[in-house]
Amino acid sequence: MKLKDSKTEEVILDAAKVVFMEFGLYGARMQQIADRAGINKALLHYYFRNKERLFDRVFENALSRYFQNMEVLQDDSLPIIDRIHSYADRFIDFLTEYPQMAIFLIKEVSLNQALFEEKVNSHIKENPSLIAVINQGIQRGEIQFINAMLFFVNLVSLCTYPFVARPIFKVVAAKNDTMWGVEQEIYFRTSIHEFINHKIKPL
Amino acid sequence: MKLKDSKTEEVILDAAKVVFMEFGLYGARMQQIADRAGINKALLHYYFRNKERLFDRVFENALSRYFQNMEVLQDDSLPIIDRIHSYADRFIDFLTEYPQMAIFLIKEVSLNQALFEEKVNSHIKENPSLIAVINQGIQRGEIQFINAMLFFVNLVSLCTYPFVARPIFKVVAAKNDTMWGVEQEIYFRTSIHEFINHKIKPL
DNA sequence: TCATGGTTTAACCAAATGGTTAACAAAAGT
DNA sequence: ACTTTTGTTAACCATTTGGTTAAACCATGA
Secondary structure: OOOOOOHHHHHHHHHHHHHHHHHHHHHOOHHHHHHHHOOOHHHHHHHHOOHHHHHHHHHHHHHHHHHHOOHHHHOOOOOHHHHHHHHHHHHHHHHHHOOOHHHHHHHHHHHOHHHHHHHHHHHHHHOOOHHHHHHHHHHHOOOOOOOHHHHHHHHHHHHHHHHHOHHHHHHHHHHOOOOOOHHHHHHHHHHHHHHHHHHHOOO | OOOOOOHHHHHHHHHHHHHHHHHHHHHOOHHHHHHHHOOOHHHHHHHHOOHHHHHHHHHHHHHHHHHHOOHHHHOOOOOHHHHHHHHHHHHHHHHHHOOOHHHHHHHHHHHOHHHHHHHHHHHHHHOOOHHHHHHHHHHHOOOOOOOHHHHHHHHHHHHHHHHHOHHHHHHHHHHOOOOOOHHHHHHHHHHHHHHHHHHHOOO
16 A cells, blocks of 8 residues: 655645745635645545644744755865855755745744744744854854854844845835845855855954 | 724724735735724724735735835935944834835735736835945945945845844754844844945945 | 814725535556 | 545525615704
């Protein structure tokens, strides 16, 4: 009795990802997901029981991808400064590929904090946080003394918010006869690496 | 036939603000708003016809408050550098008072971009954008040559994202035995002023 | 006092929506 | 071949939800 290893589940998850990302847990409609997956609505329930469970899977996947970016912080073959630069780059790559991810996570976390807290714990246990790595770097003298939490918040803000608020920035840019998009990406990245160096390079 | 100048409208708007901010246009329930306002559901429709119109009022108010922070940029009695510092401070004050505002605006903008674009136009016409002011400062030699749009994006990111992602940062901070909240606020502000100086002060 | 018109409510309605059921189709096992 | 399990669907159900209606309430002015 071999499981069919069905691709339907994949198809559903893909469709659900798109719809949940755009409309969130409340805004998304099961019918909409079924339509996008090209299947009957009842099949959604066959595979995932109910909306919340389906959402849970999508959310868990997203969170997984999110934390995957932190792996590079563990790479002991690199100096800590390089790891941080690399982390920022991966983060930006990730958000470039999934621009709606950040706002999706934030929306859902703000609506259901308890769920997130529980889920994030397991991920954090597996991955050392940037904060721990920074403090380690300070102790080793590889980077100058800074408030690690604050640096972390600043860095993540610089990387993430442009994607979160892209719809707003696009309008503002247009009003100022400027562009905001791929054209600017290289400058955007550079500005973040500059920020890192400015903040953490030993004097 | 004097209009009662009813406070009911105010009460409804206050309740709607809270509920819409938390749950968004789709997630909010009219019943929930009515309950919070302590009135019958039908009264909502009596005053605001339907959900969208009510939401529209709340959204417009929020946008208004948001753009109000830009007024200081017009203050010709101040050097441009000071105006930018002041702008950042006002922005942070504003978000401290209404922490959910940023995510609310982003959520709704990303869901209904057309509406936002139309609405934002009128506001932008009345207020000079930070970008225009920066370029003016460059021309006058008050600040060094920079990419104004990029600086704007970076600055707004630094100010806003910590509020947007507060639920996430709180969890991360806790896991690292650090605090993230009012205790850190003064350092947070300082880091942003530092960023401004680092980026725009003439060499 | 009572007529008028704005304000408020309880009861109701139609549509949307998450979820279920029962039947059918397709594989897999024997 | 045929039985059992898995996959899929159309039709249906119960609840939720935005919105309506008709009646009641209440202040005000004649």
